[in-house]
Amino acid sequence: MPAHWLEAYVVLAGIVLLMLEAFLPRKEKFLIGCLGIGALIFGLVLLFWAEAPENNKEMTRFYAWDSQAKFFKGFALLAGIMTLTLCLDYRKILAKFTANPDSDDSTGEYYCLILFAVAGMMWMASAKDLVSLFVSLELTTITLYILVAYMRRNVGSLEAGVKFLILGAISTGFLVYGISWIYGATGTTSLAAIGETMSEENSTYLLFGLALILISLAFKVGAVPMHLWIPDVYQGAPTPTTAFLSVASKASGFAVALRVLQPFFENSITAEKTTFIVAVLAGATILVGNLAAIPQTNFKRLLAYSSIANAGFILLGIAAWNSKSDLSAFQVTGFYLSVYFLMTFAAFFILGAIHRDSGSDEIAAFEGLGTRNPALAFLTTIVIGALAGLPLTAGFFGKLFAFQAAVGASLWIPISLGFVGVAAGFFYYFKIIRAMYWRKSLKTSPVKVRLLSFYVIAVLTGLIIFLGFFPQPILWLLGA
Amino acid sequence: MSVIFVLIPLLAAIAIFSGVKARITALIASGLILFLGLGSVFCWQADVWSMSFEVLTTPSIHLAMGFYDGISVIMLLLSVIVLYAAILHGGAPEGSERLWYGSSLLIGAGAIGAFLSTDLFFFYAFHELALIPTFLMIGILGKGERKEAAWKITIYLAFGSIVLLAGLLWLVNASGSESWLFKDLLASEIDPSAQKGIAALLIVGFGTLVSLFPFHSWAAPAYASAPTPVAMLHAGVLKKFGLYGLIRFYPMVSEGMQDWLGLLIVLLLGNILWVGFVTINQKRMDTLLGNSSVMHMGYIFLAFAALIEAGSASANTIAIPAAVVLMFAHGISIAMLFCLSDSIQKRTNTLELTELGGLAKAAPKLAFLFGLAGMASIGLPGLANFSGEVLVFLSGFESYKGGPLGCVQVATILALWGVVISAVYMLRAFRGTFQGPAVKNSTGVADLTFMEKMPAMILAAALLIVGLYPNSLLSLLEGCGYQVSSDATEQSDN
Structure with a gap:
């Protein structure tokens, strides 16, 4: 065919x-x-x-x-x-x-x-x-x-x-x-x-x-x-x-x-100038995306800024096109996007479940989730950790490859902005973990998650952990 | 094989989270690895312990574990002993047993994984794995100002980890090594111009994790608010990760470190003297212990500074043994102190030094064990810390050949005053808590029960064995290339 x-x-x-x-x-x-x-x-x-x-x-x-x-x-x-x-x-x-x-x-x-x-x-x-x-x-x-x-x-x-x-x-x-x-x-x-x-x-x-x-x-x-x-x-x-x-x-x-x-x-003829243009885009995107995410109180908006920030990290990998790194720009991008796929869909499924329960997209809607539905809170913790780029989750490898490529191409300014971005990321992603475990909710009724959503979240989270230990399968798909 | 040291607590934690009885499972798992750990001391050089599995080809990352050298064995010993004591001490509040024991096991698994990894990636990753339950436990089950303390430690350590990650990535990139395995990395050369920057990032990154002055202010509030097992595991074990990392990667950046020697000495004196005076001024037992643990890190950095001054492990043969023995001794003694201070609080409901007094009459065993741990931490001969501290001070003068004093020697002389400072605060705390007339809080309290005594006894035994026979640890280091006796033949660093 x-x-x-x-x-x-x-x-x-x-x-x-x-x-x-x-x-x-x-x-x-x-x-x-x-x-x-x-x-x-x-x-x-x-x-x-x-x-x-x-x-x-x-x-x-x-x-x-x-x-x-x-x-x-x-x-x-x-x-x-x-x-x-x-x-x-x-x-x-x-x-x-x-x-x-x-x-x-x-x-x-x-x-x-x-x-x-x-x-x-x-x-x-x-x-x-x-x-x-x-x-x-x-x-x-x-x-x-x-x-x-x-x-x-x-x-x-x-x-x-x-x-x-x-x-x-x-x-x-x-x-x-x-x-x-x-x-x-x-x-x-x-x-x-x-x-x-x-x-x-x-x-x-x-x-x-x-x-x-x-x-x-x-x-x-x-x-x-x-x-x-x-x-x-x-x-x-x-x-x-x-x-x-x-x-x-x-x-x-x-x-x-x-x-x-x-x-x-x-x-x-054009390689150097193109690298410069894309590196500027990458640095600015990482900085704006991550810093603007800090004051957000709405989870959907937070995810929006996080998606801007992630676009910045991918652009960093693309800017390092002519890097001496082992992975090509396509592989870095493809890997990052696959990981981003898992994390973002998991986050939106979680948001969907929370929204059905409370009718709200605010971070405050996550308060007390640690006691109202411990299983969902646990999965959310892993997803959030992956978004923040913690090691042993797939999210870490995505950022690692992007940074590694950029180090190979000596893009020092966007790299340092990238580290600032990751540090800021810890701050705003952990706000959700804080809400789940450290804040008491006015409601105490358990949060019900529809079975289909729960299975999808569990599978996605499982994949995030599996790829955090063993990322090779995605690189096979990318032809590495 | 050595992966079982991580797998057993990890699987036990998963089992606990999915509904198996918490305390008994945790005790079995940690007891099992305690025995395995003690046993492995005698056969750690066997090939059967090491394993390697390539998880990624480009860049080449392996899930590789094993005893890289004697330092790994000693750190493993420290981890399994403190983990068992922390689990045995228990004290989970009603209804939170799962989280309490599961998280403690996860912290232990992460710390052991970091010390046994022979691949840079998993070395870093396992440490992060241990940090998450630490943050959560402080935030959820902590005491006092737990939310602020948890938030502070999260931000500080996340910052430290990121700076560290930047340094490690740069290190891998500059080394041009084929894989991320320690043996490949340590065999490669790094351009001296890159070494300076890498060394700075490593000192700040690892230093924040070890509470190097001025990145130390997270430590005391976090330990004061942390649940007891978390305080024991973090102050006793996990914090040593930074020092372990510095010693491990030092040969790769030995020239770059040279440029930062002066600054490092100022910072470590900050740890010993500044934080020492801060400790004297503490009004509460838990913040006093937290600050004292920050202060003692200064001694270990002093041994590290002596190593930097000498230029290589073979030029100052006692610097690394000094650092490692003190790491072990401090880990055991601070864990014991946190464990016993929790027993004090359970009896008197307060840790304010002004509200305590005369506890020794009602609880002589508690007083004796606390006194033992306190004496150990200020370096009484016969206990493990003494061997460590003496070696540290000797290492400061190891490369001194007469003539004017170098900066490390001056620092050593100033650091000796730290011993006086710690004697002042520890003896004061002991006197205030146990001696004198009994106050209202401490009359009629029960002495330690058998189950409460057990963890402290195990830790005390470790302190005594290493204190009376330091060669039990030093002989492990001898076999792996660091010469203990100065007349030994020249050996390579790794």
Whole structure:
């Protein structure tokens, strides 16, 4: 099976489910979610069957099929599966703010939209031409606009949707403008050809174009200076959307960034300047993300800032592209994102469970969890420890590889900012542990967690610990 | 094989958290590793103890454990003895037995893992594993100002760990070593220009973990608020991790350390003299013990400074034995003091020195054991600390060849006053608590029961054995390359 059928399959599955949704009885809408999970799992199986596209000229020009593409496609599929699972336990809250409140009436489309977004992200993983890159990125982004504003009777969700739409449109503008500069300088949109035609004369125009594209990608991954939308949109959007945004959307942003930056890093004319640009982005993102997280009192906002901070650490690994380290920039990024996937989804599942219990996303809602549900508190402690980067959890290896690569590339200033960031991280992540164990809650009733959520949290936490001792499996997936 | 020293307490902790009877499981697990630890002293050089399993190929990280040399054996001994005593002492509040014993075992497992790891990654990681339950225990089950104390120790030690991590990463990177195994790292050379920076990060990082002046202010409040087993395990065992690390990696950065010798001497005198005077001024038994433990770290740093001055372990053959013996002795004596001060508090409900007095009449055994531990900590001959402190002071003059005094010699002379300072505060505390007319709090209290006596007796036995026959520890160090007698032939450092 040629690889590009994968995307076609996912889109097709989305359309079929959308049709089916129209005919399902009102109460059974969650079946769409279950079918969607099934469809994505089948897509994961197909991923192992897929072969490189045949020598069809048009398609091979747009479509890369290498370990990087495979990894990010699998990543998007898994993220889709997790988001749909999270959504199954979240649908009551979703239903509260859609048409016919408190019925599952209009929650069915939500599941289908996630499938479309996943298809877009899978294509982004393979985009090696600026045109296919732009089209796939827009497919994802436009779907995400709807997902963010899905709770249309909720002011927060609508506000988040509008903010995301306006800023997203601006960032698209930057992207198109950047692409046109690069096309103007080289006469081609293929990234491989751009690398070949690069010379002293056109490097200035190319770097200007790259800077514009990077602004747009910074928006996508949530890097400073395009990070301001993140806290508001994360807080307002439905929790599954937030999880999807912060994991899948960020990962595909990095997949594209790796492709776009490759010719620039690997050409000696532009390598130094590109390293400088990305290192500045990384340092600023780490600093702003971590320091702004300190005063947060809302867990969702805290996770938003933490996602900015994590983007900074990944950028640090990318800035060390030409490092003497053992791992390539793709491997560092891929490893960090896999770990980030586990930690962030676990955190959002925990947040979902707490939200169902208390109706609040505040850190104060965690108070007394140590006595109200010791098992969940214990798992939360591990997840938070991993987010803070404690050793013997997978989170530590993610940061370790990023720092190691950066040490190899002698990026001393961003590294020292990184250590400041990690120290700040200890402070704000441990606020949650403090709330769980040291504060007494007014409520004493036990916190009930739905079985599905609990199992997912336990499995994710188990993986975090396992990979903390034995991280090699992910590096195998990354082709190391 | 040596991984069982970590696995047994770890599995026992998991079993306890999942519902097995807490105290008995903890006692069996810690008793088992105590016997294994005592047994391993006689056969630690056997190959069967070491293991290595590559968990990651790029960079090459191994789950490698074993007795790297005699220092690891002594640290293991210290850990298993204090862990058993801490578990035996018990004292879990009603309803928190699981957390109490489970966390104590986790702290022990982490400390043992750190001392037995022969790979840099797990050396660092196991120490962090031990810190988390420490923070949680102080915060949840501590006494007095527990929240502030827990918050303070978390922030300080997290800061120390991060600085340390930066130093260790730089060390690995600059060494160009193939793997993170100690043997590969210690065999590689580091460019002298990088050594200076690495040495600074290691001193600050490890130093914060050992409460080196001026990064020490977390220690006294944390120990005062910590539940007794946590205070025993952290002050007695876990804190030694920093010194162990400094001694372990010293050969890699010996030139870089040279640049920081003067500063280190000022800081360690801060520990001995400044904190010593602070200790004299304490009004409570628990903060007094906490500060005294900070103060005694200064002596161990003094031995380390003598090592730096000499330039290598073979140039000052008694510096490392001095540091290691004192680490062991201090760990045992401070654990015993914390253990007994908890027994005092249970009887009198206070640790304010002004509200105590005349306890010896009602509780002579408690008075005797506390006196023994107190005398040990101020260096009475015949007890382990004396061997350690004498070796430290001798090591200060080991490389002195006549002529004007060097800075280490001056520091040694000043540090000798520390002995007087500690005699002042310890004897005062003893007099105030046990001698004189009995006050209201201490009349009619019961003496130590058998179960309360046991942990203190075990620790006292260790103090006496090492005190009367220091060679029991020193002979372990001889075999691994550090020469104990100065006329021994030249040997390599590792």
